Amino acid sequence: MVDDRPSGTAVAVAFARAAVTRDRGAPGEGLDPFARDLLPSVARAVLDVLPVRVARALSFGVVDHCELRSLAIDAVVVDALERDVPQFVILGAGLDARALRLAAASRATVFEVDHPATQRYKRAHVPPGVHTAHFVAVDFERDSLDGRLAEAGHDGSKPTVWLWEGTTMYLAPEATRATIEVVARRSAPRSVLAVTYLTADMVNVANVLRPVVARAFAVIGEPLRGAVERAAFAETLASVGFRVVDDTGMDEWIARFHPIRPSRIRLAERLVTAHRE
Numbered sequence: 001m002v003d004d005r006p007s008g009t010a011v012a013v014a015f016a017r018a019a020v021t022r023d024r025g026a027p028g029e030g031l032d033p034f035a036r037d038l039l040p041s042v043a044r045a046v047l048d049v050l051p052v053r054v055a056r057a058l059s060f061g062v063v064d065h066c067e068l069r070s071l072a073i074d075a076v077v078v079d080a081l082e083r084d085v086p087q088f089v090i091l092g093a094g095l096d097a098r099a100l101r102l103a104a105a106s107r108a109t110v111f112e113v114d115h116p117a118t119q120r121y122k123r124a125h126v127p128p129g130v131h132t133a134h135f136v137a138v139d140f141e142r143d144s145l146d147g148r149l150a151e152a153g154h155d156g157s158k159p160t161v162w163l164w165e166g167t168t169m170y171l172a173p174e175a176t177r178a179t180i181e182v183v184a185r186r187s188a189p190r191s192v193l194a195v196t197y198l199t200a201d202m203v204n205v206a207n208v209l210r211p212v213v214a215r216a217f218a219v220i221g222e223p224l225r226g227a228v229e230r231a232a233f234a235e236t237l238a239s240v241g242f243r244v245v246d247d248t249g250m251d252e253w254i255a256r257f258h259p260i261r262p263s264r265i266r267l268a269e270r271l272v273t274a275h276r277e
Helices: 008-021 041-049 052-058 062-081 103-107 116-125 145-152 173-185 207-219 230-239 250-257
Strands: 087-091 109-114 134-137 160-164 192-203 242-248 267-276
Touching: 008 041, 008 052, 008 062, 052 062, 062 103, 062 160, 062 192, 062 250, 062 267, 109 116, 109 145, 116 134, 134 145, 145 173, 160 173, 173 192, 173 230, 192 230, 230 242, 230 267, 250 267
Parallel strands: 087 109, 087 160, 109 134, 160 192
Antiparallel strands: 192 267, 242 267
């Protein structure tokens, strides 16, 4: 039997985006009109009966985090695409709907890279006639990302906007490094990489509670394996030819998008923007 289910993390992020999209007056209001339709039926049913304020509270800050992270990433991606970068690659796309909802994405050739099972699910749930991305199915344990992108038509001689959101923390450091090396090889000058990573702090809770947080991720099948320090991540990017131009986290996102948002548990995930000169 073919398994066409998206990962638990992909569903959780889409659920958060769908929730904040309907939250009137919130920074993410109207963020992702496609998120609800991409959810599995059970998650849609929960979303439809659960008040947004309750979803925010029960998530212990995860909904807030996904909301502000999405807004921060959107700003980077739109800025790059509006500078006429002709290609946009979303790595580990999951249920990301940026190819559908960002007007700037229509200016570029969009490639969505993910596991074949996730892509089969997504293609079955995307509204007909609206999706313009090239789906690049990659089983990272068996397939060559470099080769599959080339087969799909990605042109390494042209600039690319690369987005890698919410994934590196689940990978061993060597796997993250290998993917970044492929990205670098396929990045012409003026390419932009937006990638998130988790620092060793993980969350702003007492040290005694951090193993509990890590265990919670392991229980849902997404163990945290790839925490890294800021300087080390910048050095990895520099070693393959990317220059870090920005590195922001929850404090900066709150200050920019919602300075009156109350403080909750905050994941220590950061967003790096790096340029290929």
